Amino acid sequence: MMTLALMSDAVMPYDHGMVRWEPDAAGRLRRAAVELFAERGVEATTVAAIAERAGVTERTFFRYFGDKREVLFGDQDRFTALFVDPVRGAPSGASPLDAVAAGLRAAPAWFGPDRRADSRIRGAVISDNPGLRERELLKMDAVAREIAVVLRERGVAEPAATIAARSGIAVFSTAFAAWLREDEPREMPELIEDGLRELRAIAG
Amino acid sequence: MMTLALMSDAVMPYDHGMVRWEPDAAGRLRRAAVELFAERGVEATTVAAIAERAGVTERTFFRYFGDKREVLFGDQDRFTALFVDPVRGAPSGASPLDAVAAGLRAAPAWFGPDRRADSRIRGAVISDNPGLRERELLKMDAVAREIAVVLRERGVAEPAATIAARSGIAVFSTAFAAWLREDEPREMPELIEDGLRELRAIAG
Numbered sequence: 001m002m003t004l005a006l007m008s009d010a011v012m013p014y015d016h017g018m019v020r021w022e023p024d025a026a027g028r029l030r031r032a033a034v035e036l037f038a039e040r041g042v043e044a045t046t047v048a049a050i051a052e053r054a055g056v057t058e059r060t061f062f063r064y065f066g067d068k069r070e071v072l073f074g075d076q077d078r079f080t081a082l083f084v085d086p087v088r089g090a091p092s093g094a095s096p097l098d099a100v101a102a103g104l105r106a107a108p109a110w111f112g113p114d115r116r117a118d119s120r121i122r123g124a125v126i127s128d129n130p131g132l133r134e135r136e137l138l139k140m141d142a143v144a145r146e147i148a149v150v151l152r153e154r155g156v157a158e159p160a161a162t163i164a165a166r167s168g169i170a171v172f173s174t175a176f177a178a179w180l181r182e183d184e185p186r187e188m189p190e191l192i193e194d195g196l197r198e199l200r201a202i203a204g
Numbered sequence: 205m206m207t208l209a210l211m212s213d214a215v216m217p218y219d220h221g222m223v224r225w226e227p228d229a230a231g232r233l234r235r236a237a238v239e240l241f242a243e244r245g246v247e248a249t250t251v252a253a254i255a256e257r258a259g260v261t262e263r264t265f266f267r268y269f270g271d272k273r274e275v276l277f278g279d280q281d282r283f284t285a286l287f288v289d290p291v292r293g294a295p296s297g298a299s300p301l302d303a304v305a306a307g308l309r310a311a312p313a314w315f316g317p318d319r320r321a322d323s324r325i326r327g328a329v330i331s332d333n334p335g336l337r338e339r340e341l342l343k344m345d346a347v348a349r350e351i352a353v354v355l356r357e358r359g360v361a362e363p364a365a366t367i368a369a370r371s372g373i374a375v376f377s378t379a380f381a382a383w384l385r386e387d388e389p390r391e392m393p394e395l396i397e398d399g400l401r402e403l404r405a406i407a408g
Contacts, residue, residue: 095406096406097406130342133342133345134338134339134341134342135338137338137341137342137345138334138337138338138341141337141341158378158382159378159379159382159395159398159399159402160402160405160406162374162378162381163371163374163375163378163399163402163403163406164406166370166371166374166377166378167367167370167371167374167403167406170366170367170370170371170374171367173370174362174363174366174367174370175363177366178362178363191363194363195363195367198363198364198367199367199371201364202299202300202301202364202367202368202371
C-alpha cells in the first residue's frame with residue numbers, strides 16, 4: 001500500500017553526546033520530535049519532552065516552531081521553491097510535462113540515501129495521524145498550485161497547467177511513498193523517472 | 205485561480221416556510237449550515253444555530269453529524285463508490301486511464317446544474333478555511349487510493365495504478381474547481397472531457 005508521508009526539510013545528523021555544543025537547535029528539535037513521536041505517538045509527546053531531548057529550553061522550541069506538529073514540516077516556501085524554480089528555468093520550448101519534470105528531477109537532491117531512514121520514521125508518524133496526513137496533502141497541493149502559476153506564466157493555458165502540475169505531483173508523491181517502503185531498493189531519481197514514464201504511458 | 209471546494213452529497217432543496225413538515229432533516233441541516241457558514245463564517249456558527257434554522261433540535265443534529273464541520277462532508281463511502289464502481293465495471297480490455305475515465309464520467313450525475321449554486325456557496329466556505337481544505341483533500345485522496353486498489357485488482361501494476369488514479373482525480377478536481385467559478389459556463393460532463401483530453405495531450 002502507498003502511505004502518505006512527510007516530505008520535509010532534512011534533519012541534520014547529530015551526536016547525542018555533544019548535543020549542548022551543537023549549534024543547530026532547529027535540527028536537533030526536529031530529530032528529537034521524530035524520535036519521540038515514533039516512540040510514544042504524537043498525542044503523548046509534549047513540547048517539554050522534545051525540548052529536553054534536544055537539550056534546549058521550551059522557550060527555544062517556540063523560537064523556531066509554533067507547535068509540536070510544525071516540527072515535522074519544514075519551511076513551506078523553501079520546499080515549494082525546490083520544485084518550482086526548475087519549472088521556471090526550463091527551456092522555453094519545453095512541453096508542460098517536460099517543464100514539470102524538471103522540477104521533479106530537482107527534488108531528489110533533498111531526499112538522498114542518507115535521509116531515507118529518518119524519512120521512514122517521519123512517514124510512519126504521519127501516516128498514523130489523520131491530521132498530519134491532511135497537512136501533508138495541503139503542503140503538496142500548495143506546491144502543485146505554484147507550479148501551475150509558473151506554467152501559466154510560461155504561456156500554458158488552463159486546464160492544461162493545473163492538470164500537468166497535479167499529475168506531476170502525483171508522480172512525485174507516488175515515488176516518495178515507494179521510497180519509504182522497506183522493500184523498495186531504488187532511490188528517488190530512478191523512482192521519479194519510472195513514474196514519469198508511467199504517466200506518459202497511461203495517458204498516451 | 206483554482207479553489208479547492210466541496211464535493212459532497214447534494215443538499216435537497218426545501219422551502220423555508222414548510223421546514224417543520226419536510227421529512228429530510230439531514231438535508232435541511234446541510235442547507236442551514238451552508239447558509240450560516242457563508243453568512244457568519246464557520247467559527248461563529250454554532251450547532252444550536254444550525255439546528256434552529258433547520259427547524260430541528262440539537263439532539264436531532266447529533267443523530268446525523270458528529271460536529272458542525274461534518275455537515276459539509278457527505279458519506280465518504282457513498283462518495284467513493286460513485287467513482288470506484290464504474291472503474292470496477294469498465295470493460296476488461298480498457299486501459300488504466302479509460303477505466304478511471306469511466307469513474308470520472310459517472311461523477312457529474314451528482315453535480316448537475318441544479319446543484320451548482322449550492323456547491324458554489326460550499327466551495328467558498330471551504331476555500332476560506334484551511335482545516336476544511338485539508339479535509340477535502342483527504343477525502344479526494346481516499347477516492348484516489350480506492351481507485352488504485354480497483355486498478356490493481358484489474359491487473360494494473362504499480363506505480364501505474366496509483367499514478368492513473370491520482371491523475372484522474374487531478375482531472376476531476378480541476379474540472380470541479382472550474383465548475384464553481386461564476387465565469388465558467390460549461391457543465392461538469394464537458395469540463396471532465398476537456399480535462400481528460402488535456403491529460404492525454406500533456407502526457408503524450
